Amino acid sequence: QAFSASHDVCLWGRDRVHLGEMADRRENLRYLAGVRLHDALAIEPDFETAAHRADLHLVVTPLSGLRDTARQLHRLQPATPLLWACKGFEAGTGLLPHEIVAEELGKDAPCGVLTGPSFAAEVARGLPAAITLAAHDPAFARHWIGALHQPRLRLYANTDLVGCEIGGAVKNVMAIAAGVSDGMGFGLNARAALITRGLAEIARLAQALGGRAETLMGLAGMGDLILTCTGDLSRNRRVGLALAAGKTLDDILRELGHVAEGVSTAREVVGLAHRHAIEMPICEAIDALLHHGLNARKAVELLLARDPRDE
Ligand SMILES: NC(=O)c1ccc[n+]([C@@H]2O[C@H](COP(=O)([O-])OP(=O)(O)OC[C@H]3O[C@@H](n4cnc5c(N)ncnc54)[C@H](O)[C@@H]3O)[C@@H](O)[C@H]2O)c1
Numbered sequence: 525q526a527f528s529a530s531h532d533v534c535l536w537g538r539d540r541v542h543l544g545e546m547a548d549r550r551e552n553l554r555y556l557a558g559v560r561l562h563d564a565l566a567i568e569p570d571f572e573t574a575a576h577r578a579d580l581h582l583v584v585t586p587l588s589g590l591r592d593t594a595r596q597l598h599r600l601q602p603a604t605p606l607l608w609a610c611k612g613f614e615a616g617t618g619l620l621p622h623e624i625v626a627e628e629l630g631k632d633a634p635c636g637v638l639t640g641p642s643f644a645a646e647v648a649r650g651l652p653a654a655i656t657l658a659a660h661d662p663a664f665a666r667h668w669i670g671a672l673h674q675p676r677l678r679l680y681a682n683t684d685l686v687g688c689e690i691g692g693a694v695k696n697v698m699a700i701a702a703g704v705s706d707g708m709g710f711g712l713n714a715r716a717a718l719i720t721r722g723l724a725e726i727a728r729l730a731q732a733l734g735g736r737a738e739t740l741m742g743l744a745g746m747g748d749l750i751l752t753c754t755g756d757l758s759r760n761r762r763v764g765l766a767l768a769a770g771k772t773l774d775d776i777l778r779e780l781g782h783v784a785e786g787v788s789t790a791r792e793v794v795g796l797a798h799r800h801a802i803e804m805p806i807c808e809a810i811d812a813l814l815h816h817g818l819n820a821r822k823a824v825e826l827l828l829a830r831d832p833r834d835e
């Protein structure tokens with residue numbers, strides 16, 4: 525009941541049993557235990573009914589579900605605006621979320637991304653947060669900010685989708701790195717260095733792909749990077765902590781029970797960095813650790829052994 529009911533919100537999910545349990549208990553025990561669902565939240569197990577009811581579609585699946593969900597929504601309601609909260613690069617294609625949506629809906633579709641520092645567990649409890657709504661069309665961003673902005677969930681507009689989405693994607697890889705560093709006891713100085721050099725890597729990639737450097741100084745860049753690298757609510761950071769403790773990735777992901785987008789994003793970021801000849805040593809070390817058998821200590825040693833360079 526943290527927020528006032530200024531909108532009728534209808535929640536659809538693919539697991540009917542889970543939806544039924546939420547409707548009965550008015551609580552999402554699996555993902556948000558302890559938070560009472562707002563009385564005005566309708567729970568709808570039928571996808572078509574939910575899609576037809578809405579003036580705005582908001583997709584909050586893992587990134588791997590965005591393409592299919594956007595396609596189905598567009599087939600049913602082609603004119604309904606779409607927002608998404610998914611962060612990452614599509615596995616295999618290396619596409620950002622807005623590029624996936626453009627392929628499915630066309631490049632002039634009314635759409636945008638919600639991103640920035642926002643642990644769901646805190647937002648759901650009504651704790652204050654500030655995030656970014658980025659869309660190519662500034663009038664679209666202003667309109668939906670007007671509808672969604674609240675004192676406890678402040679929305680800021682941006683038109684730099686590339687910068688905002690790269691910030692949201694690559695911070696997850698950096699959070700795994702920060703978890704590894706903290707888990708190995710390297711201390712606060714090392715973590716501050718990782719965050720700062722991580723931001724430099726993120727900005728290099730964003731600029732190479734057409735994003736603006738200043739976007740990375742804002743909520744979708746530095747804001748989300750700081751949150752995810754330092755906050756133990758982060759699933760990506762927890763993956764790093766568990767790797768440092770010697771667990772295998774398969775075991776970690778099984779126990780986590782949630783998506784940790786940095787795991788697949790690391791592979792795509794390294795591919796993009798190679799294609800664009802950009803140095804991204806932290807992402808390369810994390811990709812090698814996650815996907816190529818490098819152990820955590822060796823990954824950190826490789827980063828520390830790099831030649832000196834200008835900042
Ligand atoms: N949890 C957060 O604090 C948070 C905050 C901001 C952004 N995000 C981003 O939002 C996205 C979702 O994160 P989450 O925390 O909700 O993940 P989660 O793993 O906790 O939950 C994902 C939900 O999506 C469902 N799902 C998975 N694949 C699906 C598909 N193909 N079609 C339909 N439903 C599917 C799952 O059943 C589950 O209910 C991620 O990209 C994440 O980076 C998460």
Ligand SMILES: O=P(O)(O)OC[C@H](O)CO
Nearest residue numbers: 640641642643758759760
């Ligand atoms: O739990 P994480 O690491 O997926 O982070 C969640 C959000 O992206 C934080 O803004």
